[in-house]
Amino acid sequence: MVVDMDSGTTAMVQVVGGHKAYGQDAVLNNLNMTVPSGKIYGLLGPSGCGKTVLLNCILGCRPLDSGFVKLGVTKKSDVGYMPQEIGLFEEFTIKETFLFYGRMFGMDFKAVKARSKELTHVLDLPDWRSRIGGLSGGEQRRVSLAVALLHEPKLLLLDEPTVGVDPLLSRNIWEFLEQSTKGGVTVIVTTHYVEEARMAHVIGLMREGELLIEDSPENVMSSQNADTLEEAFLQLSKRHQANIGNRTKEEPKKHHDPKQSAVLQRGQLFSWDRFFAQLVKNFIWMKRNTTIIGLLLLLPAMQSFLFCLSFGHNPTNIRVAVVADELSSGANPCVDGLEYVNVEDVDNCTIPTPFSCHLLHLLERSTDAVMYSNSDDAKAAVYANSVWAYLHIPRNFSVALTELVIRGINAQESDEDLAAALEQVSIDVHMDSSNYIMNQLLRMTIVNRFADFMKDLVKSCGFPEQYGSAPVRFMDPVFGSKDPVFAHSGLPGFLCSFCFFFTLLFTSGSLMMEKLVGLLDRSLVAGMTYFEVVTAHLVIQCGLIVLQKSIMLVVFYVIFDHPFLGNTALLISLLFAIEFVGVAFGFFITEMFSSDRLVTYAVIGATLSVFVLGGIIWPMEGAHAILRETAWAFPVSPAVESYKSITLRGHGLANFIVLKGFISCFSWILILSLGTVVVFKTKRSFQVL
């Protein structure tokens, strides 16, 4: 519907009392503008005066703070927009670019081809097979202009179309626009080149957010007694500058009425043409970026192999020094087939003494135990990081221990004798405890080997085995194996974190790339809906997820044979749910942040948090009470517990821990999706859904 102008003619665009500020600075200041239908409107003004902001307000990409915009068109497809930045996909050829936008506007191949041919001639475009990224700045601008003209819109908004263009070609472009207006097209062109705007039917001279004059170029010049537009603009600017000094600061009239402002309709929420255009674009991107896609598939495989090969196995070959005072110094009596020395007053026991040899023999099963002749050397070896610990066995160890075992503590004649005997049976361990895990594992190894030794000793002395062991029996475990492997319980946290990370990385990376080159906004202005962008992305993402997950699951459960007790379909559904949390988070942060650096930090921060809270490094049972109580609210953490219950305990969806993982994922997908829509709507005034 075309708006009636006071003069009786018709207007395609009307801005009434337009005011827009960023912070304290007014970018548009009570601006009134009328663009007659079927004319070229040249919007002139120095850099930073607000031309681009004004075009964005007309398009509805940015809302006015007050005032309103009226348009003579209602549909987005009636508008052609050429943004100041190129806003084209660098990986595309010119032909693919035309086809992408043609599809988006529902044009068939024949129509796209015919129109592209015409535009190629007028705009002197390079070979259609040329990639956009390989074109010069001027050539890219011409392709960008051709895209805006492709679907023969009724209203054209061109933001500096002739920058960097040869003067001859620039004239051709103006003539072409002039020609188009004869067919009823209305054109708004912003330009820095004041004289070039003489070819416009109407010009608006803009300065500091205000429109100083709006008339035909001839009238503008005659009203200022100027021979050139440049001169006229200079005079108007001088007068405006003088007025600014005298003006008291006026508060903008807040009469923004959304009902009066025109909103371009995008058509239906989902169109197969637009969805297909976006999908083909994603496929072309993948085809042109096989290295990235290859890495996205190779990385999970590589990480899975690295995890299986390096993570959670009990350390072997830990070097430990043993100093046994009861062994004669110099030659090692335990070597050469353990030629044990006999001690006379020990009888009934079949383990030869000194016992240090048997203990050493047992230690050698799980460590690299090395005999040292004295404590000073052993200590020096710990300081030099040659060994993780040294054990000191006292001089009378064998005799004192045998007496205590066979004759009992009551056989000691006095308390002093008992204390001396107990001192002689104590093995001192001096450890390098700088590594917590090594410390715990070594401690466990020493205690276990000593327990084995005591069992052997009491048995060899004719006592029942239990006499030498702690009165605790570890029966067959309810879940897991008798000798649990750390990697088995670490795997769920690792896999879930990586699922989240890979999808987050791909989603944020691909969206950010579209956003930074202005492609996303250009597509949205052209009528693409955010819903179509999301669905086209999800199709590609799902394909990648299936491939990545298949690789990882084969590595873990087929090649490395990790235990798997549960339902495969349930596990795959859980992994998909986690991946979609990553996708939703990717959409959220790319909408939230406008710089790729911030997005990168958010990806790293979120992944590390998920990794830490996933229980790989430490179980949540050991976390701070507040964190433990709130862990259910974090994304992915409940899913890790769910994963463990499915694979290591064989539980199904009826189990609450398993169910909680799914509930958590779906809740986060919902929260992040709603968050994305809110941020999207707040930042732009596009209709999203």
Ligand SMILES: Nc1ncnc2c1ncn2[C@@H]1O[C@H](COP(=O)(O)OP(=O)(O)OP(=O)(O)O)[C@@H](O)[C@H]1O
């Ligand atoms: N999102 C934003 N946040 C804050 N300030 C903004 C934003 N967008 C534009 N501005 C400011 O608004 C003013 C007008 O910008 P605009 O891009 O419209 O200028 P312009 O007339 O198009 O300039 P040029 O010809 O150089 O492109 C500038 O001072 C700019 O910094």
